[in-house]
Every structure is written in C-alpha cells, then in structure tokens.
Amino acid sequence: MAELTMVQAINLALRQEMKRDPTVVLIGEDIGVDGGIFRVTDGLLKEYGPERVMDSPLAESGIIGFSIGMAISGLKPVAEMQFSGFSYFAFHQLEGHAARMRWRSQGRYHLPMVVRMPQGAGVRALEHHSESREAYYGHTPGLKMVMPSTPRNARALLLSAIRDPDPVIFLEPTANYRAFREEMPEEEETIPIGESKIVREGSDLTMITYGTMARRTLEAAERLREEDGIEAEVIDLLTISPLDDKKFIESARKTGRVVIVHEAPQTFGPGGEIVARLVEQAFLHLEAPIKRVNGYDIIVPYFAREQAYLPDAERIVRGAREVLRF
C-alpha cells in the first residue's frame, strides 16, 4: 500500500474495522461532517452514515457515558475526546464506570470500547491542548492505555484496541500526526496490547520511551552512536497500561544504565513507575542512577515556549551522557 501519515493510518484502521465489524460505531465532537478537527475520521460519515458516525453534542461526559451504554448493548464504540485535556470532563465516567463495569458486574458486562484522545505538545496549539497526563489513566485499574509512535503501529494498535474486550485509552500524539509517513502493508496487522518493542538494539544503554518521544529518542540514540560510540537499546512501550516490564528489565540487566524519556511532567509521572520496577527487578545490575528526561512539573507553556518544555534529542543525549559518565 501507499505511504501514510498517522492520521491516514488511523483513518484506515477505522474504515477497515467498521467495514469488517458492523457493531463498531464512532462518536465525538465534529467527527462526522467535519471529519474530525484533525481529519482523522474524514470520509467515514459518508461511508457509514450518521447512525454509526455520530457527531455529538459538546459534552465529554455525555460522550463517554453514552458510549458505555452503547457498549453494553453490544456495540463497540470508538469515542473521540477532541483533546485529552478535555477528557477530564468525563473523568468520573472513565474512572467511575468505564474502568469498573466488568468488575462491578463480576464479568456479566464488559465494555469493548476505545477512547481516542489526541495528546501532547508540539503543534502550536492553545492552552489545554498540549499536556501529557497519561499517568492519570495509567493509575486507574480497569483501564488499558496504548500510545502509538508511528503510522504503522498506530493502525495496528488501534485494531487491537477496538477488538479488545475492555476499555482502551488510545492516545494519539498530535506531533506525529503528520510529521512523517510510513509504508503501510496491505494486510491488516495488530500489535498485542501489553507488549513493548525493542526498536533499536544496543548493549551500552537502555532508553525507555513511547509516543512522540520515541522518535526523538531514536534520534538521540543515533547521535550517541555517532558522537560517543555508544550503542543504545531503545524500547518503545507502545502499551503504557498494563505496563510490559519484561523487555526493559531484561535490557537494563544487560546494559546497567537506563534513561527514561517521556513528555509528561516528572513528579508522580510515568517514569517513576519504570524506575521502581527497575530497582525492584534489576537492582544489582544498575551501574548508575536511572535518568529521567521528561517534562517539567509545570503546565505546558503556550506555544512560543513549548519546545523549551519538550525533551528533544539534545536534552536526551545530555541525560544519557550523565548516565554513561557516572
């Protein structure tokens, strides 16, 4: 098939899965006539009609609560929060019901639903459009959460998410929406939820990351090879919850040195959990303190300074060198 952007890849996954499975329905603000403010759902209304591609009233709790009901009826809703920063209007539905329906009913009901949320900084957007607070959802038992980093794994993860019998938060890194293209295989692919991936092999350093930061980390890894002669192993988590700790622990045991890269703020952020798992399971192999290269404990500044906020290859390289020098 052609080379696609992530927006196109997600659109393709939705289109193909809606065709394959008539119970898949979409709901969200501006997803129909407008095709989504990022055009992710472009053309789907025309193809599947307003009963399955539902432009919704402006109400996030409504979207999620309604989707929960639809999921109970036997549909597979894919709900869109226009930005993850507005998903907090629905936080009580996500924490209080989406995460709990299977548990509360002891298996009688389950919710095969996906909640898509664009997230992260880097596209010169307005306030509330740039934060990365995936830790909120990661810390919510009953939810799963994935975050693709490329067009191809976005498509594959979305298929897995839609087919998963439980609610999956599907985070879409807006900075990667159109940043690059990737060859898309004709046949459909899935990626098992709960499995991370080694995207670069190496034995000197372990770099753990996901989402937008995956590319920047790979860039940093290349620089480390060129400039320092260091071979870093880069692990793209892909799934944030449930967290696949096997691969990064194994890698850390091998390299003894670890850098964690994410764009979310540091304190009580995702990196802490990864550090804790490493300390619990690779303690004796650690040759240096684990370095967290991540967002600061602030709200993402307006766009003139968002790149100052975001870890970039240079900042990651510096973090890595700290670990390597130790």
Added chain:
Amino acid sequence: MAELTMVQAINLALRQEMKRDPTVVLIGEDIGVDGGIFRVTDGLLKEYGPERVMDSPLAESGIIGFSIGMAISGLKPVAEMQFSGFSYFAFHQLEGHAARMRWRSQGRYHLPMVVRMPQGAGVRALEHHSESREAYYGHTPGLKMVMPSTPRNARALLLSAIRDPDPVIFLEPTANYRAFREEMPEEEETIPIGESKIVREGSDLTMITYGTMARRTLEAAERLREEDGIEAEVIDLLTISPLDDKKFIESARKTGRVVIVHEAPQTFGPGGEIVARLVEQAFLHLEAPIKRVNGYDIIVPYFAREQAYLPDAERIVRGAREVLRF
C-alpha cells in the same frame, strides 16, 4: 485542651479560622444542616449562618467551579467533596482551572481555596468510597496536596491550607477520623506545607509513608524493634505535593534501606516517584532494592475484603524484612 478525634480537630480548625477570618466560607453537600455526613462541619452552620456554611446542590463540578469564582472575589472557600471518589466529577475544574488560574493570569488572580476530601479504605463503606488516588492530584502542576495522619497534624495542616494563597487538596483519611484521640494544644498551630516529619528516629531502615498508613507503619516499626532488634526511621510526608524529598533522602543515605508504604495502587502510584528520587539522589547509598508496600493494582474490593487489600503492620513488617535480608 481536651483530647480530640480527627473529626473534632478538623471541626475546631474550621471553627477557629472562620472566626478569625470572615472571608472563610464552606461549601459542600450536606455540610450545613446535617453537619457533614461525618459530622466534620457540625455546628458551623449555626455559628456562621447559611451564607458562609453553604449546603450545596448535588454537583461536584458546581461546588469547585463556584468556589473558584468565590476565591477570585476575595473569599477563602473550603469546599468539601463528600468523598474523594466523587471529586472526579470536578476533575476538569480542578485540573483545568483551580490549578491554572494563577498561572493563566500570570499572577493577577490566585485561588486561596481548600478542597477537603475524605479518602481511603477501612470504614466498611460502599463502592467509590474507599480508593486512594492521590497520585492524580499529585501529578497536577498548580495544585498542592496534604494528608494528615493524626488529629493534631490535621488541625495544623488545615490552618496552613486555608491560609495558603494557592489551592490545596486536603485529604482526610476516614479510617483515622475517629480511630484515636490526641491532646490538642490550646494555641493554634500550623505545619508548613511542603515539610515532611520524622515521626520515629532510627538508623537501620527508612520507612516513608503518610495518611492512614502512618500509624500502621509505626506499628510495624515497633514490631521490628521488638522482634528483629531493628530501629526504623519513619517519615510521615504530611505534604504529598510539593514533595519534600530532603528528609527521606537524608534518611536513606544514612540507612541504605527503604520501605515505602501507601494505600494507593502500586502502578503509576505515589511510591514510584519516591523511588525515583531516591535513585537519583541516594543511589550509592542504597544497599537493597527499595520495597513498595502498597495497595494492589485493583479497585478496592467491597468491605468484606478491604482489609485484605490494605497494607497492615504484618505486611509492612514482611516488606521491611525483605529489604533488611537483602
């Protein structure tokens, strides 16, 4: 003064501060006529009238959003969420506005408001009444968060929280509401927000905890002394955000062995951050993996099994011994 329970101590703090400062107002469901479902605000309506002790409609977002407005007007609202499990109805107001008003207005407005929330398991309550998800708020830049463990520090922290110029989440461990009493000094006391406290000195092991778990950890420390001849240093965080890492890092450098105890679920939970800070700042002093004794990655089971969920002295002792044996 008399020996008071935590409920009485919080009531006292509210009463005295409302007297001292006419701009303090209370708002929440059932806080007026009923005196709060835990009786925390008992008698305050009578003393200060319905304009300052406001029984509210049943709407958490309303309570927080309205409080934000009141705070801008020059009042100091102390809002109650009937349980922290229902505060998620207001999560968008807390994350989207309470945490941001000072920042968004670049200092023009600030929100001297407190959001009180009973939280945690241990009182045989219904679903949604027992979770500990303080990490959500801890990971939200712009908010502060404290959690007392005893009647006396509850009173002191609440005074500090009300006087703080910024929004403070005040978590009240329901399991400690009436579990024990403490002598209350006549004169008012405050505890600086952002300062933890060494509540037991020791040089063999560092135990870091807060809230309900503080007492259980102290109990465990006593058992370790009696049964193992181990002197544990116990640190009660008191403030969760901003996190005071000085004391526990210093302690860990001394003992080399650390146990973290909290009741929140483990994954992406508060413990991870503490581990990360220790690894960053006390790496060479660590003689054993840091042990997290905490809630499991599940929703707190209904009350017949909530004690199985909760860390107790025995579970903490076992965790400590793992660290000590390493």
Added chain:
Amino acid sequence: MPKKAIKIPVKLDYLSILNEHGKLDRKLEPKLSKELLRTMHEKMLLARRFDERMFSLQRQGRLGTFAPVKGQEAAQIGAVAALSDSDWIVPAFREIAAYVWRDLPLEGLLLYNAGYNEGGRLPDDAHFLPIAIPVGSQMLHAAGLAYGLKLQKKNEITMTFFGDGATSEGDFHEAMNFAMVYACPVVFICQNNHYAISVPRAKQTTSRTLAQKAFAYDMPCMQVDGNDVLAVYVAAKEAVERARTRHIPTLIECVTYRLSVHTTVDDPSKYRPQEEVKQWEKRDPIPRFQRYLKSKQILSDADVKKTEERVEQTIAKAVEAWQGQMARLTDPSVMFEHLYAEMPPSLQAQREAFRKEWVERTDEAANG
C-alpha cells in the same frame, strides 16, 4: 419584529388516580388484569419486607451500609410494571423494589450489602444494570444503551431511576440532551423523595417542579403522585409506548417520600421533623394500594396474610442461601479478578504474592 412572545409548547400534567384518602378517579383508572395487580402488590410487599429485614441485619452488624427503599415502592413498581421483561432497567442505588420485580436473586443483594463483590453478579438474562452509586451518572448509560438497542433493531427500551438530588448533576443534563438528540427509547424516572441525604428538594433547585427540567430539551414530561402505583403505572406505560414506538424519551417525576434513613449510616433527625415523616406515613403507598385491591375484591384479608407469608418465606430462603454463599467465600484473592478479560502479568504476580502471604499468615495464625 418588536418584543414578542415565543411560543414554546411546554406541557406538564400532574397525574393522580388513587389519592391518599383512597379516592379513585374512575376515568383514569387503568384496566389491569387481576393477576398483574396482585403481582404488583406482592412485589411491593416483598420489597418492603426485604428492606426491613436488611435494615435489621444491618443493625445487627451483619450487613453494611445500604439505602432503604421504604416509601418508594409504588414509584418503582408502578414504573417497571409498565416494561416488558426484556426491557432494561438502569438503577441508581435504591431500586430494591425494581430489583425484586424482576425476580432477581435476593441473596445477591444480601451478598452485595454484606460487602462481597460477588453480589454484583446478576443472572445473564437479567437486563438490569449493576447498582450505580455516583449520583446521576447512570442516566447516560441508559440513553446509550437505548440507542444501541435501537440501532441493532431490538425492540427493547431502557428505563432509568434517579433521585431529586441527581437532577443537579451535569450528567443529568447531558443524558437528557443526548437522549433527545439521538432519539433514544428511554424513560427517565425521577424519584423525588424530597431529600438528597439532608438537602431538601426546595434547596436543591429553584424550579417549581423537577419534571419541568424536560422543557430545556422539549422532552415530554409528567409529574405523578409517586405513592399512587396506578398513576405511576399509567404515566410510565404512556412513556414506554412513546419510547418503543416513536423513540421519544420522557421524564417522569414521581413525587414520593423516603420514609426511612438515607442510608443506614444516616440520622434524619438532624434535618427533618418527625411530624413531616408522620404526614407521609399516611400516604404510604402499600396500605393505599391494598385498600384499593380490597375494594375491588381482588385481594382479601386472607390473601394479604398469605402474601405476607409467601414473602416471608422468600426472604427466609434468600437469607439462608446468602449464608451458605458467604460460608463458601473464604478466598480473598478473588479481589484480583474481573478487572480485565485477561489478567495482566503484573497483576498475576501481585495475586501470587498476596496468596503466598495469605497462606503463610493463615498458617502462622493456626500454629500460634
């Protein structure tokens, strides 16, 4: 072009058929079969007695906190009696009468109220959603479920219950709006029992009625005497038909009263006069309905007695079954289950650690 009135076709009726003095409006009296009337009576009684039993079990410390239904039996039974068996009930947390209407296992509710998650498991064909404690939040599920049923061409509708307090939540508003926007076959039953814990209806909102909140969506609405099971039935029936045949939702406000505590940890003497409760006891829906049934020779005193006995037996059997179930529920490690279809590895590891600890501790306790 000048200032002119806009005609918004609002319409709000109050319906009462059998009033508190036993007076019947024959024109409005629904023509129900004796069998249905007897079943409605028996279920109301079962709800009342089961509620009382749970209350005393709670006072004995054998059950935890729960929300008694006492006084609201007509509002619930009248409403659900208008449904077909395959229609869906989406409750809040006080729908004990709706629960018994559907012959759901009483021992399940006992188990739930005794603090065991297993009590939340309902039979597969129940079409009854689990108890929803976050106030107002379940109405959206009812709307979405109704839409899904419609889309899949099932001839089923949904009916959801909530209180006066729930109408203040934003979710109420969103659910009403979504239900209309997507033409969902759903019936909204607001049980206005005059209190949200301690907050009286008058302080909850300034509107004269709760029913009129439907005006905001041009949704049909009605206010009924919620202690008059016939009126509730008639209003619900109309709404059910409207939902089923025309996909139009309805808001029904049942004016009723909570005769008991909010929950078993509540002390109503803090916030309402005993005198008020006394007034409402005179409007108790059960004696009122019994008088009606007797006057129509559908129920004799002997029938009532027999019904009471049957109800007593049903409850006794349930209590026994519940005790048996409790005795078997000794493994707390089940708390790790039902979070996901498949337990993730790290959760499995936590469960293993828990089990190991549990066994060791049990052994240690046994050995001294």
Added chain:
Amino acid sequence: MPKKAIKIPVKLDYLSILNEHGKLDRKLEPKLSKELLRTMHEKMLLARRFDERMFSLQRQGRLGTFAPVKGQEAAQIGAVAALSDSDWIVPAFREIAAYVWRDLPLEGLLLYNAGYNEGGRLPDDAHFLPIAIPVGSQMLHAAGLAYGLKLQKKNEITMTFFGDGATSEGDFHEAMNFAMVYACPVVFICQNNHYAISVPRAKQTTSRTLAQKAFAYDMPCMQVDGNDVLAVYVAAKEAVERARTRHIPTLIECVTYRLSVHTTVDDPSKYRPQEEVKQWEKRDPIPRFQRYLKSKQILSDADVKKTEERVEQTIAKAVEAWQGQMARLTDPSVMFEHLYAEMPPSLQAQREAFRKEWVERTDEAANG
C-alpha cells in the same frame, strides 16, 4: 386530583429593535446618549478591525490559533455596554469585542495569540477574567464570583459569555442551578452563533430555543437578535438591573452568526454552505448600526472615516508595542513561574537545570 395541568409560569420573549433592513421599533428604542452610541460603534469597529488584523497576522505565521469574533460584535458590545466599569466580565475565548470595550491592552491579546503566557496578564483593575478555553466551564466561576461580591456587599455583578455548544456541557446546567439557588447577581450571555465548530445549532440540542433552557430553573430568560446592538443592550440592561438590585440571574440568548472560521485552523467549507454565510453577511451588525447612527445624525460618513483611522492607529500602536514586548521575551525559563505563590524547591531545581542547559546550548550554538 385527576390529571391536571401544572402551571409553570414560563415566559420567553424575542427582542429585536433595529432589524436587518434597518427598520427601527421606536417604542422599544433605548434612549442612549450620543456619546455612548458613538463609543459602542467605535468599539465594534475596533473589534472588527483588530480581529481582521490578527487574522492576517495568523495567516502570515506571526500569530497562532485564535477564535475570530467577526459577526458577533453586537452581541458582545451590546451586552457589556450595559455593565458598570467595575462589573466583572467572565469570557470564553471569542470575546475580543468585550475585551476592547474595556480598553484592555491589545498588545496583551497579540502576545497571548503569539503563544506567550505573559499575554494572559491583565491590568489589576481590569475585572475581566482570563480566557477560558474549556467550553462551558467558566460560567460557574461567574456565578461564584457574583456570590462572593454579593456576600462582601460590593455592588458589582458578573456577566459571562459562552456559545450555543456550551449549553450542552453539564457545567452549564450546574452553573444555572447554582446561580439561582444562591441568588447570584450574574447575567448569562449565550452567543448562539449557530455552530459549535462544525456542529450546527439544530444538532446540538432539540430545544426550539436555547433561552428556554432557563425554564429548568425558573430563571428569567430572553432571546434577542444578537446582531442588533440596541436589542442586546436593552435585554442586557434589564438583566443587569435585575441582577444588581434583586440578585436574580438571567439567561439571554443572542441569535447571531460567526461570519469567519471557528478558529484559524478551521475550514468551514466542510460543514456550511457559502450561501448561508452570504445571508448572514447581510445581517452584519456593524453596517446596520452605522445606518441607524447616520439616520439619527449621530455619525456622518466623515465620522466613520475618522473612526476607522483612529481604530487603525490604535491597532498599529498595539502591534508595535507587541513587537517590542516580544523582542524582550527571550528567557524561556519564565515558564516555571506563576504556578505557585512560592516556587517549591524541586521546581526551583528543575528551573536551575533548565537554565544551565539553556545557557550551555546557547553558547554551543554560538560557538558553532
């Protein structure tokens, strides 16, 4: 006792004074001073021209995303002109006209739209809350602020702006209810500009009007021609007085139209016909108001020209001031500020680390 209608005293008027054809209703025409009318005109024009300038700056890549006000100037100016200077304005994100009404620094808005947080800082006496992007969420602030002002016996009221889409959010409902329950001196101005991004008003909610959503709270309400600045003024004035003297809130629906894009990243051709826009261009509030002023000899063609020139100068000065400010804003480490009154130690440490890195990188870049 039987089925009987409940009288809910709902009342909803539509107000139009100066219609799109320039026809004036003299009975309803407000008696405003020439000075006020000229100021209203000048501010409307300033809003329009400033909006246009920002649009072109955005298209040049010098500003980021923003939400143009074009077409809604009358709805905003008519409303805020009814306020006293010390009253509080609680905007959403499209209130450019309300902003210019208060003589707030245009360079601040430019700075904000250029992605600098410093643009969010308004003068201390502004009584104008910051831009609120989360839809519907700011109305609660307006209600609470109004209550606080009342409690502290200030004679100030609040006025909050929001769109048609915002009425779907639960927060809208909660704000309306709280405002009534606590008798807050607040005026709710709903600018129904027919779209919430791409979603047309008719799909947002099924109610015939948005104003009638006030019926749910027995709150006074009115629908006005939002492109008729006189009608908006009259409606707002009445509401302001009601708020100030009787502490009764009002919901005013201004029926208007967004003539431009939703925001500068929006492409309206996806969802609305150009024909519709054309229709609404004929109802443009500014020419309409100008015709009125000219017919009353309050404004001559020469005055219009002079006003345009003044407006142009004001904007030019603001652009210059903004450029100067931008040139001075070179230190990104300010992003660590204003989270708290006092910066916590760990945040200080992060700032230090950032600064160190920044200096090193700047040096390295300078050195090659």
